[in-house]
Amino acid sequence: MRRSTLEEVAALAGVSKMTASRALRGSSDVAEETRRRVQQAAERLSYVGNRLALSLSSQRTNLVAVVVPSMSNTVFPEVLSGITTGLAGTGMQAVFGISDYDEVKEREIIRDMLSWQPSAIIVTGLDQPHDTVRMLKSAGIPVIQVMDLDGTPIDFNVGLSHGDAGRDMAVALLAAGRKKIAYVGSALDKDLRAGKRKAAFQRVLAAQSLSFVSEQLDDGFSSIALGKRLTAHMLAAKPEIDCIYYSNDDMAAGGLFACMEAGIIVPSQIVLAGFNGLDLTDSLPAPIATSKSPRRAMGEAAARLITDAMKDGEKSSGEAGPKTIVFKPPITGLKQGWT
Amino acid sequence: MRRSTLEEVAALAGVSKMTASRALRGSSDVAEETRRRVQQAAERLSYVGNRLALSLSSQRTNLVAVVVPSMSNTVFPEVLSGITTGLAGTGMQAVFGISDYDEVKEREIIRDMLSWQPSAIIVTGLDQPHDTVRMLKSAGIPVIQVMDLDGTPIDFNVGLSHGDAGRDMAVALLAAGRKKIAYVGSALDKDLRAGKRKAAFQRVLAAQSLSFVSEQLDDGFSSIALGKRLTAHMLAAKPEIDCIYYSNDDMAAGGLFACMEAGIIVPSQIVLAGFNGLDLTDSLPAPIATSKSPRRAMGEAAARLITDAMKDGEKSSGEAGPKTIVFKPPITGLKQGWT
DNA sequence: ATGAAAGCGCTAACAT
């Protein structure tokens, strides 16, 4: 069953294509009677409308391209969810792409997305290679970089400083009296933001003439299972550790389960700290410290930035709102007095 | 900076639009020298290509529309991930939409997706209302319904029987000697598949003249925190319960944490059972029973069905592979001898 | 191996 076209609807309603178009889009100056006939015709034909033609003709797609590194880590779907929510009712629609933490794939996906002529594009992080940045710049649309602030944005920027997050957590753990701190992480070559947190954390330690008493790193992607395994290893080798900083909450939750199996009491014997503030962390049988990143809010903020930019574009007005939106993730799960 | 067009690339290379088009798409009959000149021109202009025009002209988008109910439950991003993986390298590209478990929203999103003229569409479940089904049918493209098998498919179907899953779990729990079984669930009016599992579970109980000794239901979406809260309530009221079936693993994991806080030993005192087989379930400090649904594999199977259908479409050949792909989720986390 | 003409389905801009 071939899809019916506007022309067919118009013919059935006995009007011109143009009138049919106006009627269906709810233009004001169409006779009520005409509108009804057109709508009935469209209904009868199950008319759907061809947005390729619409967008090509009108020169705007109302598409927002979004590129994230992964769908496996809950964090990114949550951001996407926020973006979708923020875009709801604006006529804009998000389209998602996954880069698999791969710069080359990311470039190809961005190119691909740009070929659909989106009205704006949201990408993860600030660490795109030069040629990707060049491509983004020459697209001539608002570019929003989300989730990270540590770097030089192309255009708009929404996120949090992972350097600050790592630093703050180190300060908080030291303030809680922890001295023998270890690190457990994974895929740091791919997850650059986790690397920034770790580096900042280490800088704080170094300032106190301290360093990680042990490190467990793995190439695989972060997961509860991996965090559990690496932690079990580490605890077996270095039982004197009194604190572990993890690349994120998944790993830290796994660490908690490893401690429980080893009969090590959290947090009195050992404090565990992650990053993200996954919902999970509020329900665990023992507290783990974490930085609560507002994923959904970041997504919504990015969406808002775009809708605002579109409005400003229309009015061709001068100033276009703030270019950077800063979030500060609070630390939870860490109480004083655990010395 | 306005986006450059094929015409501009062609002009810069000193050839016609058509030759430039062929050169960029790697058509065989273009002089090597010409091809080089065109590619250089494209490079110089950061030419990206307009897929709206391409698709409008060529009458195919190579887009696969995918509609899922949510991004908050990890399960769906995993399916999307599988679809993306399965589509990689085929020239097809997935586009995602979220229905928020709302039939009306779902219809509008499907309509919207169809307006982009996708080459195929994947939707979640078999329970779309009539008018949505009608719309899908009249789209004239392959329709793949995923994640559920209990119902009448429109076209292709990939998934598992939630009825069977609920039944099998009931049988297994009874075989493990559990008698006082309770149910904890949420959003059953929206998550129809969880409802199917529960109903089938109850049928098994009824056949043994049993029924749930207690039920805790909630309107909110499933989460670890909610599972924990509802379980704590239930255990306080009915300490004699020796088994709880949950609407899914998130809820069950929360249930486990509630038991741990209450000092109730899992699984000896109480067996907890969920659904999905989240990665989490392999690492928890006590086992919870679950049906491992192969989310990623289901996504990949759906993708494969589509790529096969496209090939068959080309050859215009008769038979088009199996229309239904059945997955059987194994039960894990449940050992005999817990009587 | 290259080019010219026509058209994909729609809307913008200008009539009337």
Add this chain to the structure above:
DNA sequence: ATGTTAGCGCTTTCAT
């Protein structure tokens, strides 16, 4: 309030 003309940027088809 309705219609006409032109064209969005590309590919298809047919020439050469």
